[in-house]
Amino acid sequence: MNLLFIPRLIAELAVYLATVVPDLLPIVLTLATPLALGALCGVLCERSGVVNIGIEGTMLTAAFMGYLTGFALHGSIGAAAAIAAGVVVAMLTGALLGLLHAWLCVTVRADQIIAGTILNVGALGLTAYFNRLIITPSGLGGAGVIPPIVFGLGPIALATLALVGLIHFLLFNSRWGLRTRAVGEHPKAADTVGIDVFRQRYQNVIAGCALAGLAGAYLTLESTGSFQNGMTGGRGFIALAAMIFGRWTPIGAFGGALLFGFFTALGVIVRVRPAGGELGDILAAIPSFWYAALPYLVTVVILAGVVGRAIPPAADGVPYEKEARA
């Protein structure tokens, strides 16, 4: 084997990536959108001290409810209005599940992992059941799709970009952000200065889950225009990984979402726009399941090694008890 083989290959890879970037970028952003929204949900919940592993289930239920709304209404009020109603219903569905999760975690002080698992398991079963009961027998397809506005991105994807920046800024510069961080780090300290720890946590979990609901709406109403059973495909969990990668900051989490989106998109683009030369031969020779697995492998490697020990908010996952004996 030629000594120059490896450097030449790297050079070819760089050139290849540079040529496909214009095509790659919109795909990456498209893939990153639901992850970023899910990660924002995680940030809002965990910064206030509530662990939410039910993002996946929240997203899926909202995706279904949003789709069902659009699907049921688009005959009577027109496609555009039906989709808008679908998005609203999806966010409300998320908020409602957030209320349930907050009630379980904050008021009942249930185990937060189990509360989240209930959401996930329940969502998977119930959406599949109602899908078969309502949507499949009707024989009608589609609730319509929101058309893209710029760079192949629709309104939800664009709103996500804005939300990431906005929530990041507010988290570190607003009263809400300060209280959120205080409640997630040291709830008793917050309590002693008159902050209602329970209310703050309820607010954050409900708002966060509304964003997970928006991610669900994105999947059915902006990205695919259809509902399939279990269509979230683990995005709620990848979102949590992105959140940890970003060390519980919105912009960092968005970075994590982009990274995951990038490696997913790479697997797609390699087939759509094959590379030439030796690099092309090698890339073509790799079985396609490796490309499918790549983003997940990258997630594992990053969480295990590169991020190192990420430190979550100190009171993350710990229910607050008001009249605890000193």
Add this chain to the structure above:
Amino acid sequence: MTGQERVAEKAARSSTSPALEMRGITKRFPGTLANDGIDLEIRPGEIHALLGENGAGKSTLMNILYGLLTPDSGEILMDGATVTIRDPADAIARGIGMVHQHFMLVPVLSVAENVMLGSEVMRGPVLLDVGEAAKRIRALAEQVGFTIDPGARVEQLSVGQQQRVEIVKALYRRARILVLDEPTAVLTPQETDEIFTVLRRLRTEGTSIVFISHKLDEVLRIADRITVIRRGKVVGELDPGATTEQECADLMVGRSVSLKVDRGVAHPGEPVLSVRGLVVRDDRGHETVRGVDLEIRSGEIVGIAGVAGNGQEELVEAITGLRKPSAGHVSLTGRDVTGAAPRAVRDRGVGYVPADRQRYGLVLGFPVDDNTVLTEYLNEPYAHGVVRDDRAIRKRAETLIVEFDIRAPGPDVRVSTLSGGNQQKVVVAREFGGDKLLILDQPTRGIDVGSTEFIHKRTVEQRDAGSAVLLVSADLDEVLELSDRVLVIHRGRIVGEFDAASAERDKIGLLMARGQAA
């Protein structure tokens, strides 16, 4: 302050009406009557000490005043009128400020963020005005005579500085009545003097101060009046000018106690523990022990004095095998045990009373008897092969309960139901024995005077029986009282060594705070 306000202030102080009155406060917890009809009266501009043992009900009373607990009965009056304090927000609104023993500060937030939390300085309806908040904080600090950096992260501050942040926090909320719960527990003598200066300054400005403590000398130094509480009841009111430490202590405990540890001269023998050039990192990877050498001989107690967080924890963990040192050597009676597993270290004859008994000393959900054999359950007679011997374990527990005066209904009750002092006695009972080396980390933190007295006595007995004792304590009084030799640790280095008999308190205090005596 305007002239008018100053006149009003003076009038308020000279008048006899108390700024705060608590009448007949009763609070019951499952199994205990924490406050039993307590009456307390605080006058404007006085420093009023609340003296009592741990568990006497001082903190409960103050938590009721601050709205953290609801009393079962009783009433609170401010300036003569009955008030209801439902939560801390009510207390703050009425001018009550509290500096808790465990600081209520969020470590990862800045000083400014901590101070304004809950009463934020805003720029518009949504955004914080950190600059304006910083300005106010600097002004408040200056007013009472210290400086503070509003931009610093609280976790980077020393304990003394954190306490100042707490005081500023109360002043920022316009506290007229300031409650300080054990404010000097973790301070160096110099830091204590500084805080006293601040308190006196606040008093002259008309603030009433409730000073909770069990340190008798400090109470006598700073207080205008003393109220003593025992087992949830007020048992006396004392005039600091006309009482003695002994009288306070006897009243506080309810019997005659000995304030001094009764012990003879040490007769050090062979070296037991020898530590050379030890370097240890904490969980974040920072070197917190930076080249420590020490030697402890049989029959002597060596105390390590230092402000909490100067490497004591990591030093002890490295000796006991709980943490691997990154450089240096630890040897026990001549055998190298550097980096050995905790059980291997224990098997060489090491007893260890960890600082946090509830997390590392006991399994709270286990009964007393299982807790007494946590270190030996594998060995005969407590186990035969893989089968444990319940009767042997129970017998051992029964013996230790008697020997160490552990107040427990029986060996089969959960250790979590015992009081702090009795929990600590369970740990001590398990760890004290025929050991060559005994490591005591904060052995009497947060426990009553009676148990403290007992543990100190047993420690001296252990020494006289030939053990080497390493004592680590944030309480300088305890270190001076109990040790034969005192080492001062500062930023991971031993910066001074004293013979306990001739140790100068102030010099040690300076070394603890700054690492140098001048």
